[in-house]
Amino acid sequence: MADALVSLDHVTKSFPGADGEALLVLDKISLDLLDGEVVALLGRSGSGKSTLLRAIAGLIPVTSGSVRYRGKELNGSNPGTSMVFQTFALMPWLTVQENVELGLAARGVSPAERRTRALDAIDVIGLDGFESAYPKELSGGMRQRVGFARALVLEPDLLLMDEPFSALDVLTAENLRTELMSLWGKHDFPTRAICVVTHNIEEAVLLADRVIVLGANPGRIRAEVRVELDRPRDRRSLAFQAIVDQLYELLTGSGPGDGTAAAGDATPTSDPLPNATVGGLAGLVEIVFARGGRADLPDIAAELSFDIDDLLPLVDAAAMLGFLAVHGGDLEVTAVGLEFTTADIQTSKQIFAAQARERAPLVKAICRGLATSADGNLRASFFLDLLRRGFSPDDARQQLETAINWGRYGELFDYDTDSDTITG
Structure with missing residues (x-):
């Protein structure tokens, strides 16, 4: 040696x-x-x-x-x-x-x-x-x-x-x-x-x-x-x-040391939201669907002239929400992913909302917080302070911005920039 x-x-x-x-x-x-x-x-x-x-x-x-x-x-x-x-x-x-x-x-x-x-x-x-x-x-x-x-x-x-x-x-x-x-x-x-x-x-x-x-x-x-x-x-x-x-x-993949908690134990810090927009993850699901419902990620990356690493946040987001299953380098559209990508816009938004509310820990936490507040409103800074316990300031802000974008798309909650208020 x-x-x-x-x-x-x-x-x-x-x-x-x-x-x-x-x-x-x-x-x-x-x-x-x-x-x-x-x-x-x-x-x-x-x-x-x-x-x-x-x-x-x-x-x-x-x-x-x-x-x-x-x-x-x-x-x-x-x-x-x-x-x-x-x-x-x-x-x-x-x-x-x-x-x-x-x-x-x-x-x-x-x-x-x-x-x-x-x-x-x-x-x-x-x-x-x-x-x-x-x-x-x-x-x-x-x-x-x-x-x-x-x-x-x-x-x-x-x-x-x-x-x-x-x-x-x-x-x-x-x-x-x-x-x-x-x-x-x-x-x-x-x-x-x-x-x-x-x-x-x-x-x-x-x-x-x-x-x-x-x-x-x-x-x-x-x-x-x-x-x-x-x-x-x-x-x-x-x-x-x-x-x-x-x-x-x-x-x-998931496994020991990857920072991914079991589904029942998932928290906003153990399972952070991938830095992906709804349009980006939806576009990836559509690409896989168009290839017969199963595709090789390196092939997709090569065809789009992107590095595989550029697509990983989109893969993670689609997998977190249950729209794609990941098998090694292969992506497969799930049953709920098929419904999501083939439905009309309103039905698609409802499917997204249901998946995000149950499978995205930070979105779930915000929904629960709004449900227990007196007037259905909470300051975004409340969640930002909690996120800073597990993330750097920049990463905490990115987590909150992603959650707000996902919540807005699914019409789970809204956000007012002037008052820094999330509204259910």
Whole structure:
């Protein structure tokens, strides 16, 4: 077995919630990152991927458990890592070369050595000729190359990447991924391991030797999938697609550690509403119905020119409401889904209302709250305060907005923006 560069042992991380109570983000994460491998952390929003990466880098302290670098417990930043960020994080007043030299300057490296190492890194990453350019003169792909050069010039044991391709257009991202893997395959690549955060299933399979699948709310390890495919990898091959399907099933299926409660125990925090509009989830049900009532999600994504991950919230919403059944990578219209998608608009709205009232925990909670209020009205802030006990402020707001949109469509309740009042 290869040496463990970084080891996490039962790592838990909580942040203070809006009401002062702890908001659990990571729960008992144990993981070794080994010399000579690429590891992908794959999960949806709420799975704590970026928080976990920052704990590995030593940028945030863990609440309990331990993070060790080469056997030594961290007490501050991890000296064996450097990071590439999603948003490039370049200093706009510095040139390409000056940006690349930043980390070396912070480590006290002499100006002459900084210059030599920075120019070498710029050359490796394909930016020679742009040493004196400023970030505003560069395209998004070129700016991210600067981010890679700045990280690699430190020659870290472990290169950490937080969704480094998600801010780029599709072709630029594909080109940069390919070049990174080409560099990784060379004997003089200046790092011993890579850990990349992604929500993109195909990206994980293209890059990683191991994929760690995280469940959400809180983040827990659901599974580890090894990708034993030769590089460069062909995403059209049956072996590649089989791993994509396996990961898709892990991300969408229920089971221990996925944060999904049993139906009778479901609460607004255990079963959050997917970030999906009624029109979006209804459109997905119609697409599956038009294909004979059963369809392969990767095929749908390819035909629509979307990533599978873009469709997952719609899948989750349709499954939560009982309109679709999910079997691995296949979607099947249920009996109630058939009624919903073939009925006239008013009947369809009634079906939606009945399903949302019974199967969407937050919508159900709002309906019950309105039924017990003296005048059939409640402040939306009442529910927002409750949601903040289990979600970040932004996620709590998104949950409430989704519930209001679903409730309005089903004519279960209305919302007045001026008075911030939900009315039954």
